[in-house]
Amino acid sequence: xxxxxxxxxxxxxxxxxxxxxxxxxxxxxxxxxxxxxxxxxxxxxxxxxxxxxxxxxxxxxxxxxxxxxxxxxxxxxxxxxx
Amino acid sequence: xxxxxxxxxxxxxxxxxxxxxxxxxxxxxxxxxxxxxxxxxxxxxxxxxxxxxxxxxxxxxxxxxxxxxxxxxxxxxxxxxxxxxxxxxxxxxxxxxxxxxxxxxxxxxxxxxxxxxxxxxxxxxxxxxxxxxxxxxxxxxxxxxxxxxxxxxxxxxxxxxxxxxxxxxxxxxxxxxxxxxxxxxxxxxxxxxxxxxxxxxxxxxxxxxxxxxxxxxxxxxxxxxxxxxxxxxxxxxxxxxxxxxxxxxxxxxxxxxxxxxxxxxxxxxxxxxxxxxxxxxxxxxxxxxxxxxxxxxxxxxxxxxxxxxxxxxxxxxxxxxxxxxxxxxxxxxxxxxxxxxxxxxxxxxxxxxxxxxxxxxxxxxxxxxxxxxxxxxxxxxxxxxxxxxxxxxxxxxxxxxxxxxxxxxxxxxxxxxxxxxxxxxxxxxxxxxxxxxxxxxxxxxxxxxxxxxxxxxxxxxxxxxxxxxxxxxxxxxxxxxxxxxxxxxxxxxxxxxxxxxxxxxxxxxxxxxxxxxxxxxxxxxxxxxxxxxxxxxxxxxxxxxxxxxxxxxxxxxxxxxxxxxxxxxxxxxxxxxxxxxxxxxxxxxxxxxx
Numbered sequence: 287x288x289x290x291x292x293x294x295x296x297x298x299x300x301x302x303x304x305x306x307x308x309x310x311x312x313x314x315x316x317x318x319x320x321x322x323x324x325x326x327x328x329x330x331x332x333x334x335x336x337x338x339x340x341x342x343x344x345x346x347x348x349x350x351x352x353x354x355x356x357x358x359x360x361x362x363x364x365x366x367x368x
Numbered sequence: 369x370x371x372x373x374x375x376x377x378x379x380x381x382x383x384x385x386x387x388x389x390x391x392x393x394x395x396x397x398x399x400x401x402x403x404x405x406x407x408x409x410x411x412x413x414x415x416x417x418x419x420x421x422x423x424x425x426x427x428x429x430x431x432x433x434x435x436x437x438x439x440x441x442x443x444x445x446x447x448x449x450x451x452x453x454x455x456x457x458x459x460x461x462x463x464x465x466x467x468x469x470x471x472x473x474x475x476x477x478x479x480x481x482x483x484x485x486x487x488x489x490x491x492x493x494x495x496x497x498x499x500x501x502x503x504x505x506x507x508x509x510x511x512x513x514x515x516x517x518x519x520x521x522x523x524x525x526x527x528x529x530x531x532x533x534x535x536x537x538x539x540x541x542x543x544x545x546x547x548x549x550x551x552x553x554x555x556x557x558x559x560x561x562x563x564x565x566x567x568x569x570x571x572x573x574x575x576x577x578x579x580x581x582x583x584x585x586x587x588x589x590x591x592x593x594x595x596x597x598x599x600x601x602x603x604x605x606x607x608x609x610x611x612x613x614x615x616x617x618x619x620x621x622x623x624x625x626x627x628x629x630x631x632x633x634x635x636x637x638x639x640x641x642x643x644x645x646x647x648x649x650x651x652x653x654x655x656x657x658x659x660x661x662x663x664x665x666x667x668x669x670x671x672x673x674x675x676x677x678x679x680x681x682x683x684x685x686x687x688x689x690x691x692x693x694x695x696x697x698x699x700x701x702x703x704x705x706x707x708x709x710x711x712x713x714x715x716x717x718x719x720x721x722x723x724x725x726x727x728x729x730x731x732x733x734x735x736x737x738x739x740x741x742x743x744x745x746x747x748x749x750x751x752x753x754x755x756x757x758x759x760x761x762x763x764x765x766x767x768x769x770x771x772x773x774x775x776x777x778x779x780x781x782x783x784x785x786x787x788x789x790x791x792x793x794x795x796x797x798x799x800x801x802x803x804x805x806x807x808x809x810x811x812x813x814x815x816x817x818x819x820x821x822x823x824x825x826x827x828x829x830x831x832x833x834x835x836x837x838x839x840x841x842x843x844x845x846x847x848x849x850x851x852x853x854x855x856x857x858x859x860x861x862x863x864x865x866x867x868x869x870x871x872x873x874x875x876x877x878x879x880x881x882x883x884x885x886x887x888x889x890x891x892x893x894x895x896x897x898x899x900x901x902x903x904x905x906x907x908x909x910x911x912x913x914x915x916x917x918x919x920x921x922x923x924x925x926x927x928x929x930x931x932x933x934x935x936x937x938x939x940x941x942x943x944x945x946x947x948x949x950x951x952x953x954x955x956x957x958x959x960x961x962x
Contacts, residue, residue, distance in 0.1 A: 292489035324490035328497040337474045339490030355484030362483035
């Protein structure tokens with residue numbers, strides 16, 4: 287999984303916290319999370335077609351999924367990552 | 369804006385800096401273009417040309433001032449936008465490859481799951497990096513409402529708009545947001561209008577089945593602007609304002625005359641139409657308006673002047689054939705390239721587009737003389753202010769180009785209201801009206817000059833006669849208070865000629881009789897005179913004879929007395945008549961000797 291954030295913007299911080307707690311609760315150790323800061327690495331974000339922050343990409347296992355928002359809606363996040 | 373602090377106050381008095389859009393007419397009504405480093409909102413319903421407006425200003429910037437720009441597409445894919453723009457002749461692919469433009473596909477795919485609130489911080493950071501890389505000065509957020517709608521929270525929406533606005537101010541980019549209106553949530557984005565510095569609304573109205581596009585600047589902070597609704601047209605050249613032009617009318621005037629194509633009409637107008645004037649030929653159907661137009665065009669071509677013949681609802685071939693029937697050959701001039709005939713449908717594209725096309729034709733052919741046949745076809749299309757406006761603007765354009773134009777206008781009778789409805793009659797410098805006079809079972813064409821600015825003109829009605837040898841004007845015949853035309857006129861003319869011949873013969877006869885009498889009198893005088901001379905000669909002879917006779921008598925008496933020696937009277941005779949006595953004595957002596 288890859289999470290795109292925008293520095294210390296409130297939504298980004300919240301998303302980071304949310305994704306960590308969700309992963310710990312539901313996937314324990316069976317996950318890898320990479321955090322990319324768009325403020326420092328905009329080129330990479332552009333390559334991935336990221337528009338809004340925060341955006342969570344599920345890269346594997348397929349199919350890939352994309353979740354936007356601060357991930358406060360746990361049900362939606364789990365639905366997307368399933 | 370913060371108040372206080374000397375530098376701040378100083379900055380506030382600096383007039384709003386603007387960047388030109390290069391969109392024809394827009395920079396004039398906005399007094400310079402879009403506000404630099406600020407946000408402009410372009411609103412409009414579907415198909416109003418919001419994207420075109422935004423894209424066009426970027427393309428123009430790239431071409432004219434070499435300004436690089438970013439385009440963020442929320443609604444359409446960038447490949448779609450680039451291929452659509454090709455229709456306008458904008459080569460966005462080249463601009464992209466030369467780093468003059470950057471397109472960000474910001475469409476959110478339907479598979480994206482929304483889980484909580486999000487913001488544009490990351491995107492703006494990304495765009496900021498890209499803008500720096502390209503040295504971009506302009507940015508468009510196309511269809512911003514699509515993304516904001518996903519937030520589903522008015523407060524969050526506002527926050528993001530403010531974020532964009534502040535970001536633009538910080539980066540110095542000039543921003544354009546486009547947004548749809550007219551949907552169910554029309555009111556929903558009203559706040560946007562209050563947040564931005566400049567609001568442009570693109571409209572699309574339909575009147576009597578004809579579409580009118582327009583543009584209006586609703587607000588412009590820190591600048592004056594024209595707040596009217598301006599008609600616009602969308603064409604292959606992009607969006608343009610077919611605006612009214614400068615308020616002050618300025619065009620060169622000349623006293624040069626242009627032939628009408630009919631010698632007698634030239635004479636009625638004291639030499640023809642003025643060069644660069646606007647001629648209106650009005651009349652009922654079939655009253656030879658087109659013929660008059662054809663004559664004018666043919667005369668112009670004959671002089672070698674480029675001429676444009678714009679015809680509505682009648683093909684070029686048909687015009688050629690019809691005019692040939694009255695001896696006007698336009699085909700020859702068309703072949704030589706002097707004449708261009710452009711036929712179009714009245715009910716074609718929208719009226720602004722139509723006039724834009726006509727303008728393009730005028731610019732391409734550069735005519736000196738022009739015919740619009742009939743102009744009323746356009747103005748009758750819609751009884752709408754915008755159409756009258758469009759006609760007026762076009763004629764204004766023609767006039768400032770110093771083109772002599774002849775418009776025909778269909779009208780039954782002399783309905784002035786109809787003419788003024790389109791404003792044509794006020795623009796027309798010369799107005800010729802053709803009417804029918806129905807009389808004695810026939811209809812004849814009558815020509816009247818209603819007005820002709822700046823020139824004297826005949827107030828006489830003339831009859832217009834068409835034949836295969838050409839067009840002529842004839843004086844009408846006025847008899848017993850009636851105006852006669854056609855056969856009635858011909859008959860009357862014949863009758864008048866016969867009558868005048870009769871009068872001539874009678875007069876001649878009388879003159880001859882009088883002459884004869886005169887001659888007789890003179891002859892008689894001669895006879896009398898001769899008689900008188902004869903008589904007076906006779907008289908003279910007689911007088912001489914009688915005086916001699918009396919003298920002889922006296923002498924004879926004296927001689928007699930002498931012979932008788934009568935002395936009482938002799939002395940007297942000797943004293944008074946010595947000579948006579950001598951003569952008488954001599955005679956007596958001679959007599960005696962004999």
